[in-house]
Amino acid sequence: MVRSFIPGTYEEALGLLDENKMILMAGGTDLMVKKRNWAGLSPLFDRDVLFISELAELKYIRKSGGFLHIGSMTTLEDILVHKQIPEILKVAVRLMASPGIRHIATIGGNIGNASPAGDSLPVLYILDAKIVIDGKGTERMVPIEEFIVGPGKTVLADREMIKEIVINDVRFDKLHYCKIGGRKSDAISKVSFAGGISYRKGRIEEFRCAFGAVAPTVVRSRSLEASMKGLGTEGIESVRNEVKHGYNELIRPIDDQRSTAVYRKKVCMNILDEFFDKAGDSK
Amino acid sequence: MTEIKFVLNGENVTIDVDPTKRLLDVLREDFGLTGVKEGCGEGECGACSVLVDNEIVSSCLMPVGNAIGKDIVTIDGFSKTERYRVIHGAYEDEGAVQCGFCIPGMVIATESLLNKNPNPTEEEIRDALSGNLCRCTGYNMIVTAVLRAAERGRGLW
Numbered sequence: 001m002v003r004s005f006i007p008g009t010y011e012e013a014l015g016l017l018d019e020n021k022m023i024l025m026a027g028g029t030d031l032m033v034k035k036r037n038w039a040g041l042s043p044l045f046d047r048d049v050l051f052i053s054e055l056a057e058l059k060y061i062r063k064s065g066g067f068l069h070i071g072s073m074t075t076l077e078d079i080l081v082h083k084q085i086p087e088i089l090k091v092a093v094r095l096m097a098s099p100g101i102r103h104i105a106t107i108g109g110n111i112g113n114a115s116p117a118g119d120s121l122p123v124l125y126i127l128d129a130k131i132v133i134d135g136k137g138t139e140r141m142v143p144i145e146e147f148i149v150g151p152g153k154t155v156l157a158d159r160e161m162i163k164e165i166v167i168n169d170v171r172f173d174k175l176h177y178c179k180i181g182g183r184k185s186d187a188i189s190k191v192s193f194a195g196g197i198s199y200r201k202g203r204i205e206e207f208r209c210a211f212g213a214v215a216p217t218v219v220r221s222r223s224l225e226a227s228m229k230g231l232g233t234e235g236i237e238s239v240r241n242e243v244k245h246g247y248n249e250l251i252r253p254i255d256d257q258r259s260t261a262v263y264r265k266k267v268c269m270n271i272l273d274e275f276f277d278k279a280g281d282s283k
Numbered sequence: 284m285t286e287i288k289f290v291l292n293g294e295n296v297t298i299d300v301d302p303t304k305r306l307l308d309v310l311r312e313d314f315g316l317t318g319v320k321e322g323c324g325e326g327e328c329g330a331c332s333v334l335v336d337n338e339i340v341s342s343c344l345m346p347v348g349n350a351i352g353k354d355i356v357t358i359d360g361f362s363k364t365e366r367y368r369v370i371h372g373a374y375e376d377e378g379a380v381q382c383g384f385c386i387p388g389m390v391i392a393t394e395s396l397l398n399k400n401p402n403p404t405e406e407e408i409r410d411a412l413s414g415n416l417c418r419c420t421g422y423n424m425i426v427t428a429v430l431r432a433a434e435r436g437r438g439l440w
Contacts, residue, residue, distance in 0.1 A: 004285060004302040006348050025303070029344045032305065033325045040308050042301045043346075049303055051348045077338070098414020099395065100332050100341040104349070185413035186327045 026109035072108025172196030292360025302348025329415030339395035381419030
């Protein structure tokens, strides 16, 4: 049988992680389903388990130097009720799972799980989130798009864990968030989209957007975004088709039990059109 | 096996258990609290809802290792309270119970909502119950029952 370790402090957790190769147990809301066994039997873990969900040192939200720091074991519910969390992250989290899951599911868990359909991810991409990875004696910071490398795959090494998420506290003038799922709550996204725009003197200063669940990792293109910079209403309209074509190339959905590639692609393009309509509307 | 301590329905309990075991199984099998139901087993139906530190949690997703030191209340314990009596009466009067399998979870969701928000709107109720599936009623009677419970139980929450 695999062993379980329940450290009392963060320091102790890092020490244990340094000595053993372990599965990190955060809130458990994804992991317990993945490792599910028959009712009454222990889940099917093939490695020792390190329980980190209740480590008080990893539960915080604080602002420092224009950046927001979110401890990895902060629950989705805590994010929802905290004053300093950017509105677009709250909008996404409000549509995630259900109250019974949001009370235990953690932001670090959603990132570490690295599902292409993880709903916090498109928002974290457009907020330029950085992931602080910690191990005994090593700490490094990685942009989220480099942290997640494929479905369920991250750059996290065996002796490391996510300590916190750092986001740039950008305030967009316009926000657009959509989640397409089979049910209002507890749905795994068919498509998700997060977009934000800010203007300066009637022209676009920042244009950012990201698509979830339509490629192995979240789709965000800094070059397409850069091509929108400085445009006014007419300019936005004149590049619409070209930019849409660019995203069309990057979005590579698949058929699965939740939806089809054709549907997902079509929906992405429709959402992008809505986002362009919003961008061009100068109010 | 690890010794795990928490508060269950108001009493301190200690159990020697595999910490990866689902809280749901520990409650039903080790403590015999069969008011907690298993529906889907993957966090979609809410039948296994319990209160953890006064807030609704799907117990099929929570390993018992994460329950150390928590205050856990199941429908079995909650049913001894005055708040339960009010919710029970409202559900009964509104015809909100048919087969009954989802009801322990629905009642826990109702308590979790009213504890935070004693005077919810219909939309807030629908949001609070969004993780709980009922295949009999079509939900409207349950939503009305929660509104009724909030009215009748004024001062209790």
